[in-house]
Amino acid sequence: MANIKSQEKRILTNEKSRLANKAFRSSVKTAVKKALSAKAEGSKEKDALINEAVSLLDKSVTKGIFKANKAAREKSRLMK
Template sequence: MANIQSQIKRNRQNEKRRLRNRNNRGSTRTAVSQARANVAKAAPESKEAVMAAISQLDRSAGKGIIHANKAARLKSRLMKRLSGMEKKGEEPSAEAKPVKKTRTKKSAEK
């Protein structure tokens, strides 16, 4: 137990911060696991779940709760799974772009 008043206060602050960080880390893990589950079953709301998880990862990395490289790695893996799901055609794309016809230039005849 600390004898110095400033150390007692520091311990109190550290405990509060530890609990806050623990809560944030848990909600981040939950968001990532829900996104993975949605992508695995090709749910229609999987894109929204991935975007929510990415947002949560960015917030946690910004606050120093998880390392920035870990956040980047998890975001990359989530996006890789999501794009793989979309390429398989399991989720229709939002809009199909029309094919634009290209013209060839006629050579100038002299």
């Protein structure tokens, strides 16, 4: 454990952000899976699900959770 007070605080904030990033990453993966399954089934709401997944992927890049190439690859996969 850290001996410096500011480092102890930093450890706590890092843990909070790690958990928040993990939750957001999970929601993005879920949205992508839903969109891909709706696309495979030919569902009516597939366009809405794809748009939602693309939006979440773009947000993840701006938040620094995913790299730009990964988001582009996932979006391309959804649009095929």
